Amino acid sequence: MQQALKQAQEAARQGEVPVGAVVVSNGKIIAKAHNQVELLCDSTAHAEILALTAAYQALGSKYLPHATLYVTLEPCLMCSGALYWGQIGRIVYGAEDIKNGYRKFTAHHHPFHPKATIEGGVLAAECAQLLKSFFAALR
Amino acid sequence: MQQALKQAQEAARQGEVPVGAVVVSNGKIIAKAHNQVELLCDSTAHAEILALTAAYQALGSKYLPHATLYVTLEPCLMCSGALYWGQIGRIVYGAEDIKNGYRKFTAHHHPFHPKATIEGGVLAAECAQLLKSFFAALR
Numbered sequence: 001m002q003q004a005l006k007q008a009q010e011a012a013r014q015g016e017v018p019v020g021a022v023v024v025s026n027g028k029i030i031a032k033a034h035n036q037v038e039l040l041c042d043s044t045a046h047a048e049i050l051a052l053t054a055a056y057q058a059l060g061s062k063y064l065p066h067a068t069l070y071v072t073l074e075p076c077l078m079c080s081g082a083l084y085w086g087q088i089g090r091i092v093y094g095a096e097d098i099k100n101g102y103r104k105f106t107a108h109h110h111p112f113h114p115k116a117t118i119e120g121g122v123l124a125a126e127c128a129q130l131l132k133s134f135f136a137a138l139r
Numbered sequence: 140m141q142q143a144l145k146q147a148q149e150a151a152r153q154g155e156v157p158v159g160a161v162v163v164s165n166g167k168i169i170a171k172a173h174n175q176v177e178l179l180c181d182s183t184a185h186a187e188i189l190a191l192t193a194a195y196q197a198l199g200s201k202y203l204p205h206a207t208l209y210v211t212l213e214p215c216l217m218c219s220g221a222l223y224w225g226q227i228g229r230i231v232y233g234a235e236d237i238k239n240g241y242r243k244f245t246a247h248h249h250p251f252h253p254k255a256t257i258e259g260g261v262l263a264a265e266c267a268q269l270l271k272s273f274f275a276a277l278r
Binding site for chain 2: 042044057
């Protein structure tokens, strides 16, 4: 999660909403990304989507059952759907996202692959503080 | 939807699950795409995501409030989330997707932008038949 936070800090430096993600497989980081919605002028360019796409290329597979995605913010519905399709084995997120997090929509059952495990709240304060500072500076 | 069906047929020719999408703005098609999950080895490469990304580039905007997306299959959760972020004004889909369509998860309120309008079942039989034939040929 420290590495995901570094990605989020890099996003903030570039004027992007500071969310970062890394994918780990066999104990190694195989992909890192941060939000690039502004740079790419593409509202699908969330950290998780970019990290997943990089991970698929790194492993030559469109499924990641043995990989873990670390992301600084609770995934939105789009990214949750992407994690489902990628059959990612484990998802670890930092801060919760009350407005746009997946739990707003899918309260009764998570939308990920049935075998996926999910853990939230890891370094949550640091992940949330970065977002708070970013939005405070915009106002 | 006829144009989206043509895209889906092209997907089938390439061995991709046959789903096609087009984005229309001001009466003109500004983006067309079909599923490219196999070619790109990327399970995020659904027709809608590729069409949205092309549409953002075509208009130089990451929001599409005045555009319509036509897609041959009910959008999945990932694509629904992408359509939310893109603030697309109107969504028209063909066949329903009982297994992976957004309505499975979000029965009480749709996950799109609050101002979006949604219409399903347009050329549904043709859209569904293309998928059925594709999967029948695989078995």
